[in-house]
Amino acid sequence: MISIENLTVRFGGVVALDHIGAEFSANVSGLIGPNGAGKTTTMNVISGFLDAHNGHVIVEGTDLVKLAPHKRVQWGLRRSFQKEQIANDLTVRENLMAITDHLRGARVEKRADLERAAEFAGVTGILGKMGRDLNTFERRLTDVARCVIGHPKMIMFDEPAGGLTPEETERLGDLILGIHDLTGAKVLVIDHDVELIERICAETLVLDFGKRVAFGPTSEVLRDPAVQAAYLGIDVEEEHA
Numbered sequence: 001m002i003s004i005e006n007l008t009v010r011f012g013g014v015v016a017l018d019h020i021g022a023e024f025s026a027n028v029s030g031l032i033g034p035n036g037a038g039k040t041t042t043m044n045v046i047s048g049f050l051d052a053h054n055g056h057v058i059v060e061g062t063d064l065v066k067l068a069p070h071k072r073v074q075w076g077l078r079r080s081f082q083k084e085q086i087a088n089d090l091t092v093r094e095n096l097m098a099i100t101d102h103l104r105g106a107r108v109e110k111r112a113d114l115e116r117a118a119e120f121a122g123v124t125g126i127l128g129k130m131g132r133d134l135n136t137f138e139r140r141l142t143d144v145a146r147c148v149i150g151h152p153k154m155i156m157f158d159e160p161a162g163g164l165t166p167e168e169t170e171r172l173g174d175l176i177l178g179i180h181d182l183t184g185a186k187v188l189v190i191d192h193d194v195e196l197i198e199r200i201c202a203e204t205l206v207l208d209f210g211k212r213v214a215f216g217p218t219s220e221v222l223r224d225p226a227v228q229a230a231y232l233g234i235d236v237e238e239e240h241a
């Protein structure tokens with residue numbers, strides 16, 4: 001269970017998140033909303049890039065908002081970024097080792113963990129390739145491998161389908177769906193690709209202007225007129241006229 005309670009973030013006069021609450025029980029959940037809705041702010045608060053003015057994010061009994069950011073990684077929090085954090089002058093293997101090096105455990109276990117993550121993400125064949133030589137999809141797969149290393153408990157993906165072809169998006173969706181079975185982690189996905197969200201996220205939270213518009217099973221949420229008006233740009237008045 002990922003329990004977001006009363007989460008509030010302000011930037012000066014802008015209320016980026018206004019007392020947001022949602023209890024995600026699905027293995028893969030979605031977070032959607034138009035530009036400026038507060039999606040990235042939510043992810044930044046959970047990962048520790050930003051401080052919340054108020055509220056809690058409780059996962060498996062731990063309030064992540066209260067943990068120091070580096071302790072959140074040790075606890076098992078992982079995230080991907082809109083622009084992947086892959087070092088160009090390191091190989092894929094070295095990029096993955098940058099994660100395992102920061103985790104506790106014996107070297108042999110870390111190596112096995114790395115190999116398992118690489119195999120899962122489908123990057124075993126490119127472990128020797130330099131970061132700068134990777135195409136967009138290979139970078140994204142490397143990012144997935146980074147996220148599943150080291151017994152994660154919660155993984156957040158920020159627009160994972162950005163810049164991918166429909167076929168690549170489908171393969172990435174399959175991978176994300178497999179993460180819980182591999183690691184036991186809960187997954188939270190932000191994306192503008194509603195088809196992807198509908199396919200892989202059992203539950204979805206919709207934000208608009210920092211407020212909760214809807215939360216629940218994804219198919220129900222996407223049919224909600226308030227969501228269609230806010231997110232999909234459909235004029236509800238017109239629809240019902």
Ligand SMILES: Nc1ncnc2c1ncn2[C@@H]1O[C@H](COP(=O)(O)OP(=O)(O)OP(=O)(O)O)[C@@H](O)[C@H]1O
Binds near residue numbers: 015036039040041
């Ligand atoms: N560092 C900041 N300083 C001031 N305002 C900010 C800052 N970061 C975000 N905001 C504001 O907070 C609100 C929420 O922004 P956020 O980036 O979370 O939205 P988003 O839903 O992720 O949008 P997008 O889909 O465009 O990435 C917006 O009004 C934005 O302008």
